[in-house]
Amino acid sequence: MEPSATLAVVAKAKALKGQGKPVISFGAGEPDFDSPPGALRYAEKAIREGQTHYTQSNGLPELREAVASYYSSRFGLDYSPNQIIVGAGAKPLIYEALASLVDPGDEVLVFSPAWVSYVEQIRLFDGKDVIVDTTGTDCIPDPEMIARAITPRTVGMLLNTPNNPTGAVYNESTLRKIAALAIKHDLWIIFDEIYERLVYGEHEHRNIVSLVPEVMDRTIQINGVSKAYAMTGWRIGYALAPKWLAPKVGAVQGHLTSNACSIAQWASLGALKESEADVVRMRQEFSRRRDIMTGLLRKMPHISFPEPQGAFYVFINVRNTLGGSHGERAINTDGDFCEALLETEYVAAVPGSAFLAPGYVRLGYANSEEEIREGMERLQRFLEGVSLRSDM
């Protein structure tokens, strides 16, 4: 198993910062805002009132009710609280979903570039990840390529929109075609929409179950408070599962962790009930930063990128620089690119290889405007200092 490359970059950047270097990190996958006041108030109250015991293993009934009513008002979907499992972040819920669905040798489709943990988690159950590349199709999966990747061993697929690391937001027609494939080939879908509140410009997040209700019985939706509410450290996510499957996912969690932290669950209830205005404010700020970062990136040599429509990442193609060098440093891989950038300009970014996309680099824009401007200036200087293979 490969360690998480995003966490590795953050650790190296922190170590350099500890040595007093002026590091700017675009490596993190989390908002830089404080958690909303509504969440803090609920958490403080929960502590004072002694809500410090085990809760129901699947999560507080009040929180599961709030998630159900969120899905009802946002997506028009009717889930009962007993179809909802609250866990310690979206990540373990994806693991628990896979645990209840994947048998050894089962094939699971993953659309690359993809978030680091999908493939590693599938392999933990001796499943086989089957990768469908989207870099040639604007980072949107091509239904015909998906159809070609399906075999008699295929049991399901992991979908992530808005996407980490590309920022792509899957359009309605693609989602409808994917849903039709899932029905035709009897596949389940894990629909990871953890970034659903972070979509910009004229783009719109579409929920696959509200588009095609027939897939409700074969879809596990994954969401949580981490990204939309700037609550990554509280570790609360939720899964919404079909009636037949929810008890199985819940059983895995029951044996693995029991309930997620009781105080964090109360904080998440506060977020869902009282923090809508904060979500909107943070989204607007991300949108502004996206425009600043992409505007500056467009002027830089040697790189290109798909226009990010959601989440808070820009996924830049650095293939033109591979085979070249920066000063004494050879740049043969995206990892070399990131290392040279960190060591010369103290700018941290994540190699695309960590997302099954060698030749790319992920830059997050969950940073202040000042940091984004300074970091982009350094990146531009770095790129101007790259000697391409063709120059050598």
Ligand SMILES: Cc1ncc(COP(=O)(O)O)c(C=O)c1O
């Ligand atoms: C696509 C995707 N899914 C799930 C997660 C996990 O979220 P959480 O922090 O709630 O576990 C992340 C976090 O980076 C992510 O990028």
